[in-house]
Structure formats: structure tokens, C-alpha cells
Amino acid sequence: MSIVISNPPYNMKWQHPFFAQSQSRFDLGLPPENNANFAFVLSALDHSEKATFILPNAVLYTSNKDEFIVKKNLVDKNYLEAVISLPGNMFESTSIPTCILVFNKRKSHSYTQVIDLKGKETKEIRDQRGQYGKTNTNRVYKKELNVLSNDVIKEVLSVIESRKNEVGFTKSVSINDIKEQEYDLNPGKYIDTESVDNIHRPYEDIIKDLNRIIESKNGVKITINEKMAKDLEIYDLMQDFKQSKELNKNMNEMLKAVNPNLKIKKEDIAALSRNKEMKFEVKNFERVPEMIALFISMWKQFVMTLNNEENRLLVELRDALLPDLISGDIDVSQNEYDAKEDK
Structure with a gap:
């Protein structure tokens, strides 16, 4: 069984190939030319049974009609195994919020595990090297990044396998649940929260x-x-x-x-x-x-x-x-x- 793990370039332009509609990788829809996010996903799934992608959060609730069709078909085909919302500021080159989508074309059940990792991160200070303006002067500066510990990663793998529900952290949702939310994949739409009067983050x-x-x-x-x-x-x-x-x-x-x-x-x-x-x-x-x-x-x-x-x-x-x-x-x-x- 082949498996794809990818962090592709985000929101990249691409061109539809000739006779794209007749290519098997686009059976679930043809992504728009102004954004190749789902083109990477469909190309991977055309050759592999499983695939895991790190993508920008926009793929979770895209309003683009072509992307929506692809996302809808991926859900309806029962290919989506897990959606993991990541904390922000995890990458050295960008601070945009991202997510992990886990696909499995041979699932033994019809549920998707949604997981919210906000608040599960720890801080790490790393040295960054770069240039200032047009000069060739090298410089080193400190940058604080969010990282996930090995324990958190093991916990994520465990809940995907067990399909457990935990308030404020994870929930196993059915295809019908996702349909009722109009295919919005934001984990916050599904994960239960504790009912406490006016409790919020500082x-x-x-x-x-x-x-x-x-x-x-x-x-x-x-x-x-x-x-x-x-x-x-x-x-x-x-x-x-x-x-x-x-x-x-x-x-x-x-x-x-x-x-x-x-x-x-x-x-x-x-x-x-x-x-x-x-x-x-x-x-x-x-x-x-x-x-x-x-x-x-x-x-x-x-x-x-x-x-x-x-x-x-x-x-x-x-x-x-x-x-x-x-x-x-x-x-x-x-x-x-x-x-x-x-x-």
C-alpha cells in the first residue's frame, strides 16, 4: 500500500491539463486554476490508498464552488479519516493557521475524527538567519514558535484509531453530521464544549x-x-x-x-x-x-x-x-x- 505525506505550496496557481475532465484523478471534481490545494490532494489519492496533507485552514470552509464540490465528494466518498486543526505560528516562514487532513480510501467505518489542538502546543525559541534589506549582511535573530510534543502526537494517533469523543478536544462525526453543517470541516463546528457561564480565555x-x-x-x-x-x-x-x-x-x-x-x-x-x-x-x-x-x-x-x-x-x-x-x-x-x- 502506498502512502503520501505532503506539505505542498499553499494556494498556488496552476493550469488545467488538456482533457482534465477525462483524467481519473479529477473524478471527484476539478479544482480551480487559481488554487491548486485540492489538485495536490486528488493527484495523491489517484495513486495512493492513504494520504496526509498539511494545508491552510481555508480548505476547511472554502466558498469556492469548484473546491466545495471536491470537498463534498471527498466526504461523501468516505475518504476523509481525520481533520486536525493546528495552533497558529507553527512554521518558521509563515504564521498563517493550518490544518492536517488525513485521507483513507479503505476506511472500515463511516466517521471522521475532528481534533482541535489549540492549547495543546508548547513554546520553543529558535535561531533564525536571514538578510536585512538589500545588504548581504547575515544576521541571527530569535523567533518563538509553537510546537507539538511527542505525547500530543501520540494522543492524536490514539484518538483517530479509537474514535473517542472528548469535550473541547475531539469528536467522531458521521457523514450526515458534516452534511448538516454544509460540509464545513472546521472542528469547532462539531466538538462539544463545557457549558460554563461566561468562561473565556483571558x-x-x-x-x-x-x-x-x-x-x-x-x-x-x-x-x-x-x-x-x-x-x-x-x-x-x-x-x-x-x-x-x-x-x-x-x-x-x-x-x-x-x-x-x-x-x-x-x-x-x-x-x-x-x-x-x-x-x-x-x-x-x-x-x-x-x-x-x-x-x-x-x-x-x-x-x-x-x-x-x-x-x-x-x-x-x-x-x-x-x-x-x-x-x-x-x-x-x-x-x-x-x-x-x-x-
């Missing part, structure tokens, strides 16, 4: 994760002509940034009543222009190889992935704040937001 931890995502997004700023943005199909995304800025401002106003030292970083990632221009402003040289290499279409996919993670964290923060606001434990009526700080 605000400091939520803000730290949120700011980490924003820092990654702010690594490179793009300024682009409005018409060009529409032609490249990123105009709506640029508009989303405006709403995100306003939401961050409102969240910061509420956070002042919780702790004046807590603050969500400002986003400065994109700007629309009526001039005939498109320019990239590099603001974090440690992110240059990652962001520039992705360029326009991959930049779009990269930022959309971060947006999804940011939105999840903002919802988590909102849900944490609302009960305290309703109960009166947080009083924002006396707080005056200093708009100058956001100019």
Missing part, C-alpha cells in the same frame, strides 16, 4: 493572538488603482479592510473599560487609489520573502485566510465582552475614545 491571550495575525497582515502594504483592484477581483477585499478598521476601533473602545493597557493593533495593509498605480510598501523585512513570493493572487488567498482567523478571534472577543457589558461589569459610558490615536 483577554490578554485573545488580544495577543489577534495582534499576531494583524502583524502578519501588516508586513506588506499594497496601494492599488480602484479599477485595477476590480479587474484583479480584490476590490471587495479592500472594502473589507475598511470595515475591519472600524470594528477594531470599536473593540478598542470597549477594551479600555476592561484594561487600558489592552489594545488591538491598527491595520495598515491596503489602500485604494484613483491614480494609475500599484505599489507594495514593505514594512517588515522578515516577511518579505513570504509575501512578495505570493504576489497578487496568492497575496489575496493569504490575506483571506488571515481574515478568517482574525474574524474568529474577534467573535471570540465579542462573545467574551458581551456578558460583562450586559451585566454592567464593564461600563463604557464614561470612556472617551481618543480618535487621534487612530489617525
Whole structure:
């Protein structure tokens, strides 16, 4: 039996081969040309009984119709054995959230094990080597990464085999369960949580994760002509940034009543222009190889992935704040937001 283990390049463009529809690897659907994530998966499963992929979280809840068809058929064919949501900041070159998809074409049951490893990670400091700007000066700097211990890895393998359920960690779900969630593979949709009144992660931890995502997004700023943005199909995304800025401002106003030292970083990632221009402003040289290499279409996919993670964290923060606001434990009526700080 052949087995594939792969961490392919994320969100890569590719071209449909001639007569793609007649190739057996695309019997479950033809992935879009602007994203080869599922093309890698289907190509592996065409030659192997089992495959394990590390992919960006966007594959779990993609809204692209062609990707959705592939994902739906993989579930309906009972090929998906496990979905593992990984902690962020696990890679040296990128901090985007990722997941592991485990496929098995010869399962003896019709369940998929969903696992959430957030909170199971440990911290590790590693030396990083790189160059600064256009100089050839080598430099060494420290970077904190999240890693999974051998014990955690053994636990994951055990729950996949035993198909156990554990509150807040894992659950065995049926194909019908996934259908009811419209094929959304985010483990958080299925894993049971303890029913406890207003228990949430510390605000400091939520803000730290949120700011980490924003820092990654702010690594490179793009300024682009409005018409060009529409032609490249990123105009709506640029508009989303405006709403995100306003939401961050409102969240910061509420956070002042919780702790004046807590603050969500400002986003400065994109700007629309009526001039005939498109320019990239590099603001974090440690992110240059990652962001520039992705360029326009991959930049779009990269930022959309971060947006999804940011939105999840903002919802988590909102849900944490609302009960305290309703109960009166947080009083924002006396707080005056200093708009100058956001100019």
C-alpha cells in the first residue's frame, strides 16, 4: 500500500491539463486554476490508498464552488479519516493557521475524527538567519514558535484509531453530521464544549493572538488603482479592510473599560487609489520573502485566510465582552475614545 505525506505550496496557481475532465484523478471534481490545494490532494489519492496533507485552514470552509464540490465528494466518498486543526505560528516562514487532513480510501467505518489542538502546543525559541534589506549582511535573530510534543502526537494517533469523543478536544462525526453543517470541516463546528457561564480565555491571550495575525497582515502594504483592484477581483477585499478598521476601533473602545493597557493593533495593509498605480510598501523585512513570493493572487488567498482567523478571534472577543457589558461589569459610558490615536 502506498502512502503520501505532503506539505505542498499553499494556494498556488496552476493550469488545467488538456482533457482534465477525462483524467481519473479529477473524478471527484476539478479544482480551480487559481488554487491548486485540492489538485495536490486528488493527484495523491489517484495513486495512493492513504494520504496526509498539511494545508491552510481555508480548505476547511472554502466558498469556492469548484473546491466545495471536491470537498463534498471527498466526504461523501468516505475518504476523509481525520481533520486536525493546528495552533497558529507553527512554521518558521509563515504564521498563517493550518490544518492536517488525513485521507483513507479503505476506511472500515463511516466517521471522521475532528481534533482541535489549540492549547495543546508548547513554546520553543529558535535561531533564525536571514538578510536585512538589500545588504548581504547575515544576521541571527530569535523567533518563538509553537510546537507539538511527542505525547500530543501520540494522543492524536490514539484518538483517530479509537474514535473517542472528548469535550473541547475531539469528536467522531458521521457523514450526515458534516452534511448538516454544509460540509464545513472546521472542528469547532462539531466538538462539544463545557457549558460554563461566561468562561473565556483571558483577554490578554485573545488580544495577543489577534495582534499576531494583524502583524502578519501588516508586513506588506499594497496601494492599488480602484479599477485595477476590480479587474484583479480584490476590490471587495479592500472594502473589507475598511470595515475591519472600524470594528477594531470599536473593540478598542470597549477594551479600555476592561484594561487600558489592552489594545488591538491598527491595520495598515491596503489602500485604494484613483491614480494609475500599484505599489507594495514593505514594512517588515522578515516577511518579505513570504509575501512578495505570493504576489497578487496568492497575496489575496493569504490575506483571506488571515481574515478568517482574525474574524474568529474577534467573535471570540465579542462573545467574551458581551456578558460583562450586559451585566454592567464593564461600563463604557464614561470612556472617551481618543480618535487621534487612530489617525
